[in-house]
Amino acid sequence: MILEPQVNGSQNQTVVIVGAGQAAGQAVASLRNECFEGKIVLIGSEPFLPYQRPPLSKAYLAGTLPLERLLVRPSAFYEQGRIETMLGVTVARLNLEAGSRSVETSDGKRIAFDYLVLATGGRVRQLSCDGASHPRLGYLRNIADVQKLQGFLQEGAELILIGGGYVGLEIAAVARKRGLKVTVLEAAPNLLARVASPEVGRFYRDLHQGHGVQVHCDSMVSLISGSVERPTVRLQNGSIMTADFLIAGIGLIPNTELAAGAGIACDNGIVVDDHCRTSVDGVFAIGDCTQHPNGIYGIRVRLESVPNALEQGKTVAASICGKSRPYCQVPWFWSDQYDIKLQTAGLNIGYDTVALRGKPADRSFAAFYFRKGRLLAVDAINRPAEFLLAKTWIAKDQKICLERLADDGISPAKLPVEASN
Template sequence: MSENVVIVGGGHAAGQAVASLRQGGFDGGITLVTAEQSLPYQRPPLSKAYLAGELPRERLLIRPSAFYEGAGIDVRLGIEATSLDAGRRSLMLSDGGQLTYDHLILATGGRPRPLSCPGADHPAVHYLRTIADIDAMRPRFVAGACIVIVGAGYIGLEVAAVAIKHGLRPVVLEMAPMVLARVASPEVAGFFENVHRGAGVDLRTGVAVSAIEDRDGKAVVLSTAGGRIEADLVVAGVGLLPNVELAQAAGIDCDNGIIVDAFCRTSAPGVYAVGDCSNHPSRLYGRRLRLESVHNAVEQAKTAAADICGNPLAYDQVPWFWSDQYELKLQTAGLSQGYDQVVIRGDMAKRSFAAFYLKDGRLLAVDAVNRPGEFTLAKRWIRDGKAPSPQQLGDDSIEAKALAA
């Protein structure tokens, strides 16, 4: 009897797992279970082109419905996995059904961290994670509206850029002393602050939301700085919580995500976890990581599928991310935490530069703004544990391809 795989999730990781299993020669049954009413779709465009109304819903799909039909996939839309019995290898579903499996891939992703202030349940408050989230906020996302964005990470700044482009009045509140506080240096953060303020964003750092009140259907946002902002729309982007409840209740090891090994295997036989919900060991950084990125989701899905197909290959990737804001493309390779030196290559004033982060002379990460060449090279250097000297890195007269690591 052939084996079967059940995949729980509806994002990049789930969609890639389906494709990689079939590409790897798996000819058993594959069932995809997702609580959403859509086939697996891309999430990065949600805060950009889809929010702006520039990308139709069907273009979000990672693969069209014909792919799943042709691959013989049993797709269960709008159905939640409610409980897991890892010993019996069975999964209970919200429609009362039950699935048994030989292999289970948990691609459950995460959910937005909710605001904890009084009034956080005001109808004008929205989060940004799913198609339904965007569709719900779009009636309020109109020219002339005041939008308060809580949090100045990638999501918050992307929403602010789209809001400016479409004639809204964005106010960004960030409790940290600078934007992108968890991921960027003060130099890079200062650059993006100047860009957004120059574009017309009312950007306030060191300010948190203390409460939200109602005034005739609008949200009045009270801040720790003492201000009151009357908003048509409030968008919260204050982090992501990994969806580990299904695994945790089944006795699977969890700690800031579902714990996996280098092959994306959990502590339960036959169960894998991939994408935003998983916590994996990193050879490059010598610690465990939980990453929220498309690249990580896709590559971990490939890793789990390869293991199921009998072709195990340890996950050993350089993390990378991107963000589009105005005409700027920020591409980040590696993780900068713990750096002791920043080398800027290029001209921030011309909006084309790369910030290299080093620790004891070793390259940890790069933030490249409109500099694809440096981004590509840095990924290779990080992977190989090499880098040019700081003097070479900072010398923009040397072409990127001529830099010697």
Template sequence: MADDILIIGAGQAAAQAVQSLRAEGFEGPIKLFGDEPYAPYQRPPLSKKFLAGEIGYDRVELKGADFYTQSNVETHWGTRVTEIDRRQKRILTGDGRGFDYGKLLIATGSRVREINVPGFELDGVHYLRNIEDVKSIQAHFREGARMVVVGGGYIGLEVAAVAAKRGLSVTVLETADRVMARVVDPIVSHFYERVHREEGVTIETGVTVAGFEGTDKVEAVVSGEGKRFPCDFVVVGIGIIPNTELASEAGLEVSNGIVVDEQCRTSDPDICAAGDCTSHPSAVYGHRLRLESVHNAIEQGKTAAATLAGKEKPYNQVPWFWSDQYDLKLQIVGLSAGYTQAVVRGDPESGRSFAVFYLKDGVLVAVDAVNRAPEFMMAKMLTQKKAVLDPARIRDEAIPVKEIAG
């Protein structure tokens, strides 16, 4: 029987798992399958420095070219896995081949949510998820070009910031009444709207997209409210969907992500899953989470590797995220959902540096820190400890961050 460990998907979680499997002492064969023609690379820079052209492929590639050969990993780039046959313990690829496994790691990540309105297929309507997407968007980057961004989330706003700096005319359309509504308090949303406007970006909230107009290529975005936004191209950033189909077709439990335990095991003991595609139990929050972040991918990659190598390294960390827009570094610790009080340290009305502490019945559950590294670092510790904080001490900037918990 094969003792091969096969990894489906070649993103951040997969690359980490390869490294950790070897570090944990697994010496058997590892085979890595990715449907993109590239070795694993970092996605966060795609909407930041890579889009801006400040760094090239060599800087987003996660591992060096010789890493996989040195780690003795058989790589299959550009190879889509089409089926997991759990009975035969074998996977099938799009080119008709089969590979037996002893254990399997599903790290299939996520894909963009597509917009389904008339004109969606027009040239010039782009998404941003992979390197090829960035190349297509960059081809439009000319001073004065008109870009409409559909969706005022992280991706949309990061793309808007890069394009505005390049001298494009940028309009962001958001369905909700404020940007980043899914993840931050209105205080933070309004701060970002102000900064984007200061940088010359037009932000329109409460706008639903009804369709795209154009003959050969997109020429305008039309809203449900009847407004028309002329443009040269569009970038749609309305969220991502976990790639769970392979798992569900194989009969694994899937519910808003591939269901795993704290050891990254799926409902089949020989199969683990890691990264964006999973739903995992969080002891910190007391319920299941599906996270879309690098930190989650890396840490689950480590945990899954340990499990596959016959060890235990349970995953139980407070999530964190970051976003770079203009000179703003937003660092988020924790998940604010369900908070009962948002306490502000610093002044979000003017300037570009402040932090919002989210308390749930007095317990710190999350912090959004804008250009506030000390608050971010402190919050990492305090959220893990489920610290109870006094709002007055948070607000009082005369009290050093380190003494905020009293």
């Protein structure tokens, strides 16, 4: 049987994608899968084809994964798929007037489009205290950041990590494996305070301390000083510490300036609907830079996760090809530290109860988050079965018997649930 390609009248159309990260990489592949026949132009500031960021704080930082393995697809894919790539090129301006719709690059080129996809991601939030321009204070978002840090990751060197979130803690784990002396400073009373329960935060504190990391919570940095080669950190409580280098991991700022400058609605992200459509017809946005609705929770969110970037990449391709495939999924995320895999499903915003299944001391447990009896989220630590089950339960809004859920003697396959709502 010979299958005729489905041609959908898109031959003469152009899609321009701004940003060449993981969301954009998925969007170009999905556009071709959806039989978009027209021209696709992928423009990215970094000099690399779309690559995965998660290994930047894991295997790539550890030096066990070569650069080529970061790429989401090999370069042949873009050639075969007739994807025009413009790498190391920044889009400086959007022209959205009918008849002259185009993007302008910082080197003065103008590229016309029929559809525009903004996949501009985010940039690291920088420390704002005095001395934050110290040359030995680094951040980690890009391949270039890791390449800059590699020279400092020497056995015996002293590293202070500012911020006890996932990225900071993953760097701490890699640095300990490479024989550095590591201190983590966290302004909140617990590690992972913005995203996880105190129980999970305490587990990670014990885990890192067990691996020789000095962990200080309630420790807000107020000043960075010292010599060029030996920065000194002063905390608000008056303590002073020195190290060979510092890395701050204190969050992300979505790259919305380009969109906002063109009059596209932004509010802690580029505002999109569940088809990734912005407030301007024919202009879409995907990935970390979007603020989008989540139908399962009935709220608008901005997510920083690979699954979100990939799903929005698929959704935007369907939308451009005239298919209605609204994005409505349970958010999920993972983090690898030492031999511990955390998998999170759902959003725990506004939880009132945490039910633990298994014991943190056994390094294998799950924390289930509920609000008014409704399961919101799970943090599953070395518990893949519980992660998968909870993801399904959240999607179905399944009622759960809390007491029996917490009974670790009942195997995951037989976990009790109650009739759905």
